Amino acid sequence: MVNYQPFLSKDTSLLKTSEIRDLLKLTEGREVISLAGGLPDPTTFPAEDIRRIADDVIKEESAQALQYSTTSGVLSFKKELVNLSKMRGISSISEDNIFVTVGSQEALFMIFNIFIDKGDYVAVENPSYLAALNILRARQPNFIGIDVDPKNGTNLDQLETKLRQMKQENKKIKMFYVIPTAQNPAGTTMKLEDRKRLLELASQYDFIIMEDDAYGFLVFEGDSPAPLKALDKEGRVIYTSTFSKILSPGLRLGWVVAETDVIKEMEIYKQNVDLHTPTLSQYIAREAIKRGVIMNNLPKVKNTYIEKRNVMLQAIEENFPKEAKWSRPVGGMFVFAWLPKGIDTTKMLEKSMANGVAYVPGSSFYYDYSGKNTMRLNFSYPSKEQLRRGIETLGKVIKEELSAS
């Protein structure tokens, strides 16, 4: 049989498998409470509405809904995405500013490939979204890490200092990948004045912002602040969001709001990747916006998640050592914990799994694999009972680890 190793391209060696997914495999078929995943609670899917919509669109529009469609997205869906984006405060855009993708993952994949060359300076929050970091790593940029503080969020003072230093060295940050709302994994949300300041820095130091608003519609405590794109006067922000958290991840739908110049580049790129996003998914989501299914369903999603978050936070309060810190996210699906410095959560994982609880070691979310004492805990998928028992067990494991060190 042929050995494929000598045939692989050089790029292939740069690809990292997602630690989360490898980890999920370890839990398959075992009696483990997984706080490691990132799945929405399936009871939040408006399944009956989706069923009725699927039925209608296939009955009434099969010649279009089951056919090939255009690369940038189905026009009638893009029009509804203009409306949906407006509900996030993004106005003065048309369907020409919209691009439909296979989940926001594909949006990140395309944008990082379209813009980032080997050696480019790319700023990321530290920690940041693992799957985005993995795409970036394959582009071989120079990472500039911007710390995220559990209390004060993304450290813009640090960003400004670095920008000033780099300017003196004649270096430039090309792009800042940022998750301003319900940051994944750190759980922080950027204040409005910080958002404005970030845009000013982008203008002053001439960089692009890739804004990941995956949880923008999923803020369950207080108001969801306007995304950077809503405040963007120079067209510097490329915005992406997803239907995975507000309708159904199984449709694999994300969208981008950006200047038409960016949309054109995405169109050329996506012709190579997969020609277009599934048409049927787009027709279903179009109707879900149009018929109010998404907005009507949001209160249920938010209620489910705030209750589960509260259960998790209370259990952490009761079971984690006093020296630990953790986020109190106003949205999203995760709590992030900073344990006492001596603890290595990657090493501790095996013991935790043996005790029946899985989590994601936080270092995977750091571009430099620091944050060895951190962990990401999912509250959206497990039941409340599992959350309580899982955190209780995890608390014991941590305390044992502490007294052993």
Place this chain on the structure above:
Amino acid sequence: MVNYQPFLSKDTSLLKTSEIRDLLKLTEGREVISLAGGLPDPTTFPAEDIRRIADDVIKEESAQALQYSTTSGVLSFKKELVNLSKMRGISSISEDNIFVTVGSQEALFMIFNIFIDKGDYVAVENPSYLAALNILRARQPNFIGIDVDPKNGTNLDQLETKLRQMKQENKKIKMFYVIPTAQNPAGTTMKLEDRKRLLELASQYDFIIMEDDAYGFLVFEGDSPAPLKALDKEGRVIYTSTFSKILSPGLRLGWVVAETDVIKEMEIYKQNVDLHTPTLSQYIAREAIKRGVIMNNLPKVKNTYIEKRNVMLQAIEENFPKEAKWSRPVGGMFVFAWLPKGIDTTKMLEKSMANGVAYVPGSSFYYDYSGKNTMRLNFSYPSKEQLRRGIETLGKVIKEELSAS
């Protein structure tokens, strides 16, 4: 406003927009008979079956069908794909040899990125599938063109001569991208003895074969020969096919059959691109295989296309100049025509469009943009009446062009 040009990555300049898609835009909103597209006839979609299936899977399996799923594909779907692949003669495989993609386009995108480096030698049929060539062009390989003769098909004598020459120069072809059945665009089908010979050459000269079997289930005249993968004893063949022609392009589903080493690389790559293929599409296609919808619908698809092909061939016979040659495809959706040498079909297109007929100039399908006298004509989408009128008009345009030159 920000100017995005200075921010683009170097790779972005290598991307070519698909000529077919640009062309389709020109026909939008005009009274043009388009022989340029590549759309299936929507009357062949088993819409009512798909509607019932969608209804059932959302009703009975919404917690899974609307949820995230694994990167390589939904397990129960992969099992059905093993069965479907067997109907193409590919046996002794398991679900571990299957990988589900967003159309076979994504399979080609991933495989070419996983294997091809700048400067690698890649053999392609000349002409070959435009969208595959565009992905390859972005990888900057050295192309080795293998001529396709309207009568004798892909010229394996030429391939062998080149392989021998290159061996003397210490060079190696890494991969041969080939469409053995109902070749797109040339319409030829490789004979069984040639298939065996190609596999022997691959073994002797140690290269990989990327087999595109998009039309394997769509052979409407005679039997469909076994794909290379069915004859592959060394695991050298990476096979891809698609649901776009046998069920619905709007689901955007393709699949790969390959050695598990290849599947593993694809899994890592796809985690970056889009995490996984839409779950709902996979559940629908799974049931379509299981319930026999695909196999029961195939006779209708084949009948529709053989009738349309016959209409097109007869119209060409009656209207094209005697000096022209054209394919007589036993499957697929296209006729390819070689016009007298003096004619440049790219230049002629404007006149043809002014007369109300669009086609794709053939040079786009040649890696070296030769074949300036060729054109690809689609018979699957236009009505029979449109086919007759379109070819009649096109014949006049060609004859005018001939007498002018």
